[in-house]
Amino acid sequence: MDDTTAPSDSYRVTAxxxxxxxxRFERLEQEKxxxxxxxxxxxxxxxGRGYDxxxxxxxxxxxxxxxxxxxE
Known part of the structure; x- marks a missing residue:
């Protein structure tokens, strides 16, 4: 494994x-x-049933x- 793929893999995982x-946040917003x-x-x-x-x-x-x- 060379060093040029490590940052790329790390970036991909972070992304x-x-x-x-x-x-997940967007799904929660929709549920809300x-x-x-x-x-x-x-x-x-x-x-409609007359309650205030x-x-x-x-x-x-x-x-x-x-x-x-x-x-209080």
């Missing part, structure tokens, strides 16, 4: 790894968009918080 990270669309659909369905979506969002925000924070 492949970088591409994998980027593709899909989930946001599904959340909008759920809120639209709830609104502003109140629902407030309840969801409160449920995310720690019980100690809510008591």
């Amino acid at each position: 492949d790894e970088l591409r994998q990270f980027i593709e 968009k899909d989930i946001a669309d599904q959340q909008k659909e759920v809120m639209a369905e709830a609104k 979506t502003k109140v629902m969002r407030k309840v969801i925000a409160l449920r995310k918080r720690e019980p100690d924070d809510i008591a």
Whole structure:
């Protein structure tokens, strides 16, 4: 093996790894968009059935918080 192929192989591995990270990130971005669309659909369905979506969002925000924070 001569020394000229080593940097090329190293570069190829690094480029492949970088591409994998980027593709993984892009897939996650797409999944995040899909989930946001599904959340909008759920809120639209709830609104269509007569629920107040502003109140629902407030309840969801409160449920995310720690019980100690809510008591304060």
